[in-house]
Each structure stands twice: as C-alpha cells, then as structure tokens.
Amino acid sequence: xxxxxxxxxxxxxxxxxxxxxxxxxxxxxxxxxxxxxxxxxxxxxxxxxxxxxxxxxxxxxxxxxxxxxxxxxxxxxxxxxxxxxxxxxxxxxxxxxxxxxxxxxxxxxxxxxxxxxxxxxxxxxxxxxxxxxxxxxxxxxxxxxxxxxxxxxxxxxxxxxxxxxxxxxxxxxxxxxxxxxxxxxxxxxxxxxxxxxxxxxxxxxxxxxxxxxxxxxxxxxxxxxxxxxxxxxxxxxxxxxxxxxxxxxxxxxxxxxxxxxxxxxxxxxxxxxxxxxxxxxxxxxxxxxxxxxxxxxxxxxxxxxxxxxxxxxxxxxxxxxxxxxxxxxxxxxxxxxxxxxxxxxxxxxxxxxxxxxxxxxxxxxxxxxxxxxxxxxxxxxxxxxxxxxxxxxxxxxxxxxxxxxxxxxxxxxx
Amino acid sequence: xxxxxxxxxxxxxxxxxxxxxxxxxxxxxxxxxxxxxxxxxxxxxxxxxxxxxxxxxxxxxxxxxxxxxxxxxxxxxxxxxxxxxxxxxxxxxxxxxxxxxxxxxxxxxxxxxxxxxxxxxxxxxxxxxxxxxxxxxxxxxxxxxxxxxxxxxxxxxxxxxxxxxxxxxxxxxxxxxxxxxxxxxxxxxxxxxxxxxxxxxxxxxxxxxxxxxxxxxxxxxxxxxxxxxxxxxxxxxxxxxxxxxxxxxxxxxxxxxxxxxxxxxxxxxxxxxxxxxxxxxxxxxxxxxxxxxxxxxxxxxx
Numbered sequence: 001x002x003x004x005x006x007x008x009x010x011x012x013x014x015x016x017x018x019x020x021x022x023x024x025x026x027x028x029x030x031x032x033x034x035x036x037x038x039x040x041x042x043x044x045x046x047x048x049x050x051x052x053x054x055x056x057x058x059x060x061x062x063x064x065x066x067x068x069x070x071x072x073x074x075x076x077x078x079x080x081x082x083x084x085x086x087x088x089x090x091x092x093x094x095x096x097x098x099x100x101x102x103x104x105x106x107x108x109x110x111x112x113x114x115x116x117x118x119x120x121x122x123x124x125x126x127x128x129x130x131x132x133x134x135x136x137x138x139x140x141x142x143x144x145x146x147x148x149x150x151x152x153x154x155x156x157x158x159x160x161x162x163x164x165x166x167x168x169x170x171x172x173x174x175x176x177x178x179x180x181x182x183x184x185x186x187x188x189x190x191x192x193x194x195x196x197x198x199x200x201x202x203x204x205x206x207x208x209x210x211x212x213x214x215x216x217x218x219x220x221x222x223x224x225x226x227x228x229x230x231x232x233x234x235x236x237x238x239x240x241x242x243x244x245x246x247x248x249x250x251x252x253x254x255x256x257x258x259x260x261x262x263x264x265x266x267x268x269x270x271x272x273x274x275x276x277x278x279x280x281x282x283x284x285x286x287x288x289x290x291x292x293x294x295x296x297x298x299x300x301x302x303x304x305x306x307x308x309x310x311x312x313x314x315x316x317x318x319x320x321x322x323x324x325x326x327x328x329x330x331x332x333x334x335x336x337x338x339x340x341x342x343x344x345x346x347x348x349x350x351x352x353x354x355x356x357x358x359x360x361x362x363x364x365x366x367x368x369x370x371x372x373x374x375x376x377x378x379x380x381x382x383x384x385x386x387x388x389x390x391x392x393x394x395x396x397x398x399x400x401x402x403x404x405x406x407x408x409x410x411x412x413x414x
Numbered sequence: 415x416x417x418x419x420x421x422x423x424x425x426x427x428x429x430x431x432x433x434x435x436x437x438x439x440x441x442x443x444x445x446x447x448x449x450x451x452x453x454x455x456x457x458x459x460x461x462x463x464x465x466x467x468x469x470x471x472x473x474x475x476x477x478x479x480x481x482x483x484x485x486x487x488x489x490x491x492x493x494x495x496x497x498x499x500x501x502x503x504x505x506x507x508x509x510x511x512x513x514x515x516x517x518x519x520x521x522x523x524x525x526x527x528x529x530x531x532x533x534x535x536x537x538x539x540x541x542x543x544x545x546x547x548x549x550x551x552x553x554x555x556x557x558x559x560x561x562x563x564x565x566x567x568x569x570x571x572x573x574x575x576x577x578x579x580x581x582x583x584x585x586x587x588x589x590x591x592x593x594x595x596x597x598x599x600x601x602x603x604x605x606x607x608x609x610x611x612x613x614x615x616x617x618x619x620x621x622x623x624x625x626x627x628x629x630x631x632x633x634x635x636x637x638x639x640x641x642x643x644x645x646x647x648x649x650x651x652x653x654x655x656x657x658x659x660x661x662x663x664x665x666x667x668x669x670x671x672x673x674x675x676x677x678x679x680x681x682x683x684x685x686x687x688x689x690x691x692x693x694x695x696x697x698x699x700x701x702x703x704x705x706x707x708x709x710x711x712x713x714x715x716x
Contacts, residue, residue: 003526010523013514222510226571229474229504230527231496237527 003232008244011210020206021252028256031199032263035191041111042102050102056267062186063269067109073182073279078120079142081113086135095133112186115279119182123148123283129159146180153284160374167376167383174286174385184279187272188291192264193280196257196295197366200302201338203256204361207249207306208313208334209327214245215317215409216326224412238409242314242402249310250303257299265295281372286385294371301360301367301391308394309334309358311401318408334358341365350375350386357397360390427487428452429473429579429609434482435633436468443468445633446482455605457620458613459703460630461711466613467507469630470583473611474504486579500529503577507584507613509568513557517548517567520556521574528575542570545600561588569597573604580610586619598623617704627703629710636710641703648701648709654685655696665693672708 011017041058044050053061063069070077085097088104097110097117105111117134123145124137141148153175157168218224227233265273273292278285289297313330320326337359340352353359353370354377360367367387375386429451436444444465460466471477473484475491475498484491491498511520518539525535543549546566551559556567565588572580582601586594601610602623612620620627621641628638637644652672657665659682665671669692673685685699686692687709 002532003523006523006526010512010515010519014512015514218510221512222506222508223512225471225474225476225506225508225510226504226524226568227527228476229499229502230524231500231529231575232527233499234495 003236004240004244007237007240008248011214011244011248016213017210017248020210021248024203024206024252024256025259027202028199028259029263031195032192032260033267035189035195035264036267038191042105044103059187059268062112065109065112065186067112069185069271071183071185073116073145073184073276075143075145078116078145079139081109081116082120082134082137082142083139085110085113085117089135095135097134115189116184119279119283120145123152125152125155127155129156149180149278149283150175156284156374161376161383164376164378164383166381167378170376170383170385171286171374175284177288178278178286179276179288182276182279183274183290185269185271185275187269188265188275189268189272190280192268193291193294193298193368195264196260196298197363197368199256199260200253200298200306200366201361201363203253204302204306204309204358205331205334207252207310208330210249211245211310211313212317212327212330213323214241214314215405216320217323219321219412220323228412234410235406238318238406241409242405245314246307246310249306253303253306254299257303261295261299265292277372284374285372286374287371294368297371298366298368301371301387304391304394304398305358305360305367308397308401309361311398311405312357314405315401315408318405318412334361337365338362350377354386354389354393357394357401359393360387426453427578427609430485430488431469431473432483432485434469434472434479434484436465436472436477437480442633444472444479447630447633447635448482449628449635449638451609451611453605453607453609454625455601455610455612455620455623457624457627458611458630459615459617459620459627459707460613461615464630465633466630467583468633470504470581470611470613471506473581474502474506475499500575501578503572503575503580505568505572505582505585507587509564511556511564511567513555516553516555517543517559518552520567521570524571525574530575538574538576539570542573546570547596562590562593565589566593566597569600578608580604580608582610582612584614585612586614586616594619615707617702617707621703629707631710637706644706645701645703648687648706650698651687651689651709652685652699652701652705653688653691653693653696654683654699655691655693656681656683657693658682669693670708670712672705 036059037055039058040052040054041062042050042052088100088110089095089097092100092104094100097114120137120142121131121134124132124141126132153171157171161167218227227237273290275291277287277289277291277294280291312333316330317326320329333356337353337356341349341362341364344352353365359365360370370387370390376383377386377389431447431449434444434447435442447469458466468477472479486494486498515523521539522535525538530538543552546569548563548566548570551563556564559567565585569585572582586597589597598619604610612624614620624641626638626640627644628635630636637647659676659680662674662682665684670687671684672687675683677683687705
C-alpha cells in the first residue's frame with residue numbers, strides 16, 4: 001500500500017496533473033454558472049417603461065411569479081396555457097411564439113410554459129410525423145395530452161422502425177414505466193444538461209492527458225529500466241500505476257460533476273430537478289426519469305465511458321514508447337467518437353459509438369442525447385436500445401483494456 | 415520465499431551467462447557470450463558499441479535475448495522473477511528519473527518498489543546519502559542536480575536493497591576524480607560476498623578493484639581473467655623510449671602510442687604498443703590493463 005500511496009503522490013505532484021485538475025475544477029464552476037447568463041426576462045412597469053432582467057436576477061424573478069410552479073402537468077392546465085398562447089399568436093398574427101415581440105409576453109405565462117407548449121405541439125403529431133404548429137392544436141387535443149403521448153410513440157416507432165417491430169415493442173415496454181402526469185416547475189432546463197455534457201467531454205480530455213504518460217513517460221525517460229529491475233517493479237507497480245491513474249481521474253471526474261451540479265442546481269433551484277424529462281426533451285422519451293435522475297444517469301453512465309476510455313489510454317501508454325505518441329493517439333481516440341458521429345452515416349456512427357471506448361463522451365454522440373433519443377441497434381430479429389449497448393460495451397471494454405495494459409507493461413521487453 | 419531468504423547463507427552464488435545472443439534488425443549486438451560470474455567485482459571492458467550495455471540489460475532482465483539464457487544458481491532469471499529482482503541492483507547507463515522528485519522522494523519511491531519497510535528505508539537512505547555525500551541535496555529536485563550528483567543518486571538507488579548482485583553500467587561517467595575514488599572504495603567495501611559487474615571503457619576505474627575482468631569486442635568476450643592474467647597477454651608488447659620532440663607527430667602516425675610525455679629540452683618520452691621494439695633504444699615497459707584495452711581496441715587510442 002505504501003507503494004500505491006507513493007505512486008499517487010508522484011502523479012499528483014506532476015505539474016501537468018495538478019494544472020489540469022485545477023482547470024477542471026474552475027471549468028466545473030464556470031460551466032455550472034454559464035447557463036444562467038443566457039436567461040433574460042423583460043416586463044413593463046405601470047408607467048410603461050420596460051425593465052430587462054438578465055442572468056440570475058431574471059431566474060429569480062421568474063421563479064417568484066405565481067405561475068412558475070404548476071407542479072403536476074394536468075390536461076386542464078395545458079388547455080388553458082394553449083388557449084392563452086393561441087390568443088396571443090392570433091393577436092400578433094404569428095405562427096410561432098419565438099416570432100412574437102417582447103410586449104406580447106407581458107403579463108402572460110408563455111415564456112414560463114414554452115416547453116409545455118412545445119410538448120403539446122409535439123404530442124399532436126400528424127400522420128407524417130410532423131408537428132402541426134400551436135395554432136392548429138385543438139383544446140380537445142390538449143385535454144387528451146397523455147393519450148396522445150402514448151399513441152405518438154406508436155406512430156413514431158411505426159415511422160422510424162417499420163422494418164424492426166421488435167424495436168417498437170421494446171420502446172412501448174420501456175414507455176410503460178414512464179409516470180403520468182408529468183411534473184413541471186420553471187427552472188432547470190436543457191441548457192444546463194448540455195453544459196454538463198460539454199464539461200464531461202472536457203474532463204475526459206484532461207483525464208486522458210493525465211493517463212497517457214503513465215507508462216510511456218517512464219519508457220521515454222528510462223526510469224522504467226530501473227523500476228522494472230526492482231522486486232515489485234512489474235505486476236505490482238503496473239497494478240498500482242493503473243489504479244492510481246483511475247483513482248485520480250475518477251475522483252477528479254466525480255468531484256467536478258459534484259461541483260457542477262451543485263452550482264447549476266443551486267442557481268436554477270432544486271425544485272427543477274423534479275421536472276419530468278418528457279417535459280424538457282420529448283413526450284416520448286423512454287426513461288422514467290426526472291431531470292435530477294437524468295443528471296445522475298448522465299454522470300454515472302459517462303463515468304463508465306470515462307473508465308473505458310482511460311483503460312484504453314493506459315493500454316496505449318503501456319504499448320507506446322514515448323509520451324508524444326501515446327498522448328497524441330489517446331487524444332485522437334478521445335475525439336474520434338465526436339468526429340465519427342458527424343462524419344459517418346447514421347448506422348455506422350451508431351456502431352462506432354458503441355464500439356469505441358468512451359463512445360458516449362462527446363457532443364452529438366453524448367449519452368444525454370442518446371438517453372433522450374430513439375436509436376436502436378438490430379441484431380437479426382432482436383433490437384436493443386443504443387444507450388444500453390453503449391454502456392454494456394464500455395463495461396466489457398474497461399476490464400479487457402486494463403488487463404491488456406497490465407499485460408503489455410509486464411511483458412514489455414526490447 | 416523471497417530472494418533474500420532463498421540465498422541466505424547458502425553456497426557461493428553464481429550468475430551464469432550461457433551462450434547469450436541478442437540480434438537487432440541490422441546488427442548482432444551480443445554474439446554467443448558465455449561467462450560465469452562469481453562473488454567479487456567484475457570489470458566488463460569494451461569500446462562504445464561493443465555490446466556491454468545490451469549484455470547488462472539482458473542480465474537485468476529488461477531485454478530478452480534472442481538466444482541463450484541467464485541463470486542464477488542454475489535457475490533461469492525469468493523463472494526466478496521477483497526472487498531474482500529482490501537481490502538485484504541495477505544502474506543503467508542512462509539514468510531516468512521523475513523530474514518532480516527530490517532525492518529523498520525518489521529514494522523512498524525506489525525503496526518501496528524494492529519492498530523495504532519504513533524503518534529500513536529510512537536507515538538505508540540516511541546511510542547511502544552519507545556514503546555518497548548527498549546529505550546536503552536530499553531535498554533538492556533531481557532535475558536540478560549536476561551530472562555527477564545524479565549519477566550518485568543512481569548508485570544510491572541501486573544499493574538501496576543491499577543487493578547480492580549489482581550491475582553498474584558506466585557508473586563513473588560524469589564523476590570527478592575525487593568522486594571516482596570514493597565510488598571505487600564504496601564498491602570495494604560493498605562487494606564482499608556479492609557479485610558486482612561494472613561495465614566501463616574507463617580502464618582505471620576497474621583496474622585496481624576488479625577481481626576479474628572480461629573484455630568485449632563486437633558482441634563477443636575476447637578475453638577474460640584477473641587483471642594480472644589479462645595483463646600477461648600484452649607482456650612484451652609495451653615499450654617505452656625517448657624520442658626527439660620534433661619527430662613526435664611522425665611517431666604518433668607510425669606507432670600505437672599510448673602515452674607521451676614531453677620532458678625538458680627537445681626530448682619526449684613515449685610509451686607504445688608493438689609486437690617488437692620499433693624504435694632504437696626502446697625498453698620493455700610494465701604492462702597495465704589499459705595497454706591490453708588499447709591493444710584490443712586500437713581505434714580507441716587514435
């Protein structure tokens with residue numbers, strides 16, 4: 001254990017490591033705060049003057065409005081909100097709420113309920129899969145909102161997975177677990193979730209930079225020659241090097257996630273964690289989670305992806321004899337899922353996301369987007385929801401690459 | 415059982431290098447070397463590129479031979495694994511270290527790697543820092559030390575576990591004359607009952623302390639024995655004479671001059687190697703190990 005402690009101390013005392021850890025922590029605070037700065041709210045005083053609030057003041061003001069906390073999303077509420085919105089749209093002759101002038105929002109609850117309105121529009125899906133637009137959604141449809149939610153998933157699966165009925169059945173089974181009615185409070189939204197995803201990508205990037213030199217730096221400097229000749233210089237040192245890299249990077253990840261969530265959830269209000277993810281993303285989202293649960297699921301799943309990515313990085317480090325090549329190749333593999341998710345056709349990108357270590361760490365290919373989306377992988381007549389496959393692949397890859405890293409280090413002979 | 419217990423108080427240890435070869439893509443660095451190392455200091459002499467470092471890396475177990483084997487008391491070192499490394503100390507030619515480490519941090523780290531407990535670690539580090547006069551820099555980062563000090567830190571790490579087999583590759587490079595003398599004394603004292611193999615091309619470093627020497631050339635052992643035995647190989651081939659100073663360049667060109675000393679006036683004393691006296695007035699000189707080295711590696715004297 002003393003060797004393990006000394007190895008951790010050694011890694012932590014390198015300038016690169018503590019520099020990157022400090023930057024990660026600062027980024028966690030900064031990115032937790034940043035989504036708040038996008039919020040703005042304008043209102044007209046009795047004397048006709050306009051006041052524009054921005055950032056945290058806007059969030060606090062909106063949260064103080066009586067309409068900000070409806071709690072359960074009832075069909076009656078939706079009908080009322082829809083009716084109010086349609087009145088305003090007709091008054092200003094607009095189809096879309098984002099086209100409305102700012103005075104249109106004054107004294108109305110359109111801004112507060114914009115995500116609910118989007119969901120009503122989404123649930124009233126036309127047979128061709130498109131949303132009708134808020135002016136064309138009827139009050140009756142708003143009252144049948146939860147029935148429409150159930151049938152929307154059926155229609156969606158029929159459109160997108162026509163050749164794979166097993167995928168549709170799986171989606172329906174998963175959706176049965178989703179609880180109704182949905183819950184909504186103004187506050188936490190998709191911006192914070194996007195920033196969580198971006199932060200995970202940056203931390204993964206830093207962790208790879210910390211892990212890449214673990215073995216290769218010793219090969220390059222010749223320190224390995226001496227260590228390898230010591231009693232515990234092979235298997236035990238190899239294990240401790242791997243464990244210390246995982247412990248330092250894992251702790252850094254969890255700490256940064258904790259700080260980010262603490263900052264962003266404190267600023268947007270803890271009540272928003274109860275919001276159903278179906279209200280923020282899609283009425284057909286398959287997971288029975290609120291935003292708090294989704295945040296944790298993204299953090300936990302990404303932690304698993306990070307482990308597989310670090311395992312692969314350590315494997316490369318054990319195989320490559322200089323730091324530059326191990327760092328460069330590791331960073332390429334860190335970014336590869338992001339690049340391939342854009343560059344490849346959808347099915348190939350789906351497969352790449354599952355096969356590559358850390359495939360769920362990125363922007364478009366992030367676990368968050370996969371958890372809120374409807375991608376399925378098909379093996380014959382059997383279909384699997386893509387996020388499950390990605391997580392299972394990472395869980396399998398991590399020990400394999402760790403074993404290969406240890407084997408590569410112990411067996412390294414020239 | 416650890417290596418220390420395994421070899422405790424038993425018969426004299428033997429490290430056998432049996433027909434060891436190492437072939438790289440374009441060169442055979444070590445070619446069928448056989449050597450039986452017994453306790454005492456062994457000098458491994460050879461010019462740069464003669465295969466000394468490759469052979470030492472094979473003995474250290476960090477390079478795989480393409481042929482042959484290294485056996486410790488008849489057991490292949492790869493079979494002994496941890497037991498062999500427990501009694502082994504190694505200083506490579508290029509001493510790699512972590513730049514963030516201070517001398518003390520580094521030695522503590524190496525002591526943990528060698529399986530020393532806290533008490534033993536402190537004892538050994540204190541003793542070695544004193545023996546190698548490194549006490550004043552114990553808290554200094556290794557990256558800020560001079561070349562000679564770094565080398566001494568390397569020697570300290572090799573001695574931490576009180577090894578029964580000690581392999582030192584060019585241990586005196588970068589040391590000043592005083593440090594070299596101290597190093598020789600330290601190793602002589604340390605070598606009792608242990609196998610110490612020192613590779614060098616600086617002959618005086620091993621001439622007076624090595625019980626036996628092996629000379630490597632082009633990947634082969636071309637001579638081995640005690641210093642006296644080896645020196646006999648050049649008996650009658652070392653000459654000295656006095657020559658006119660203005661003809662020195664001519665003599666240096668035509669003879670293998672191993673030493674020259676300009677005296678007072680227009681005469682100079684030269685010492686040269688030749689099968690027979692090549693200059694009138696030459697007298698046989700007492701051969702030294704360096705003469706053998708230069709006899710075997712004529713390019714080294716040019």
